Amino acid sequence: MQVSSSGADLSVPHGRLGEIRHDWTAAEVRALFALPFPDLMFEAQRIHRMHFDPREVQISTLLSIKTGGCPEDCAYCPQSAHYETGVAAAKLMDLDAVLAEARKAKVAGASRFCMGAAWRSPKDRDLEEVCAMIAGVGALGLETCATLGMLTQGQARRLKAAGLDYYNHNIDTSPEYYGRIITTRTYQDRLETLAHVRDAGIRVCCGGIVGMGESPEDRVGMIATLASLPVHPESVPINMLVRVEGTPLAAGEALDPIAFVRTVAVARITMPASVVRLSAGREAMSEETQALCFLAGANSIFYGPKLLTTANPAPDRDTNLLDRLGMVPMSS
Numbered sequence: 382m383q384v385s386s387s388g389a390d391l392s393v394p395h396g397r398l399g400e401i402r403h404d405w406t407a408a409e410v411r412a413l414f415a416l417p418f419p420d421l422m423f424e425a426q427r428i429h430r431m432h433f434d435p436r437e438v439q440i441s442t443l444l445s446i447k448t449g450g451c452p453e454d455c456a457y458c459p460q461s462a463h464y465e466t467g468v469a470a471a472k473l474m475d476l477d478a479v480l481a482e483a484r485k486a487k488v489a490g491a492s493r494f495c496m497g498a499a500w501r502s503p504k505d506r507d508l509e510e511v512c513a514m515i516a517g518v519g520a521l522g523l524e525t526c527a528t529l530g531m532l533t534q535g536q537a538r539r540l541k542a543a544g545l546d547y548y549n550h551n552i553d554t555s556p557e558y559y560g561r562i563i564t565t566r567t568y569q570d571r572l573e574t575l576a577h578v579r580d581a582g583i584r585v586c587c588g589g590i591v592g593m594g595e596s597p598e599d600r601v602g603m604i605a606t607l608a609s610l611p612v613h614p615e616s617v618p619i620n621m622l623v624r625v626e627g628t629p630l631a632a633g634e635a636l637d638p639i640a641f642v643r644t645v646a647v648a649r650i651t652m653p654a655s656v657v658r659l660s661a662g663r664e665a666m667s668e669e670t671q672a673l674c675f676l677a678g679a680n681s682i683f684y685g686p687k688l689l690t691t692a693n694p695a696p697d698r699d700t701n702l703l704d705r706l707g708m709v710p711m712s713s
């Protein structure tokens with residue numbers, strides 16, 4: 382038994398906190414979630430400082446390169462064609478327009494430019510256009526990330542050949558709760574795409590969403606799944622559900638912000654060397670909650686007024702908050 386500085390039982394084998402391991406059990410993750418808040422935050426801070434400068438925040442910008450009309454039925458998503466959310470479907474953006482946005486993101490201080498397309502999986506002719514975007518964005522000196530839905534092994538290899546640095550594909554929630562959120566593809570489909578991305582040599586961005594009506598045990602299951610992947614995702618976005626009118630989750634109850642901060646802290650402790658991104662949901666989050674998330678080990682944000690189709694804090698609000706916290710952008 383490992384005992385924290387205040388004497389709380391961490392129920393993790395002695396000396397293993399801070400170690401990069403892939404054999405996390407649900408019992409260990411559950412014990413971390415159950416720690417008294419001061420112990421949890423202390424451990425998260427301690428482990429964060431082993432791998433990162435705690436003042437630094439990685440800044441990414443996310444652009445929707447193909448919006449709406451998605452055939453998948455993700456219950457949280459305003460871009461699903463299954464729900465009436467007022468999001469108009471648009472075609473894939475053209476290369477010049479994407480590059481113009483990437484240049485703006487770079488000037489605003491982003492080190493990574495993420496391109497999101499509302500597809501179940503990309504068609505080959507679309508992939509060709511996306512590969513040109515990846516090459517163009519990379520040539521601007523930005524890291525590239527894409528989120529395009531499910532990929533075959535061959536598609537992952539094509540993206541790698543175009544110079545893609547990161548691929549985002551979230552597991553969303555626990556294996557047990559997944560079927561309540563999405564019925565048009567399986568958890569196993571998700572894991573297979575992640576394996577194709579990893580095998581192609583692309584870095585993985587993979588996390589989940591909380592506040593979708595899941596139980597505390599589902600949050601345990603989500604983190605245990607992420608922390609038990611053969612290689613930890615280099616980037617772990619933790620999203621707070623944005624309840625968009627028209628989606629099945631619109632009327633759900635908001636999650637206690639402390640439960641959100643705990644999820645960030647447990648992600649930090651179990652995946653010590655990964656960048657943990659405070660992702661969707663910041664627009665409705667108090668600055669104090671965001672500051673607690675940074676203390677819990679979050680060290681990345683999306684910067685820019687929009688996250689795909691939902692609002693994000695205005696850039697000057699983020700700059701102001703980071704200044705007041707004495708935090709600075711991480712260089713890539």
Ligand code: SF4
Nearest residue numbers: 451453455458461499
């Ligand atoms: S989350 Fe992605 S896959 Fe799911 S409906 Fe939205 S755009 Fe489609």
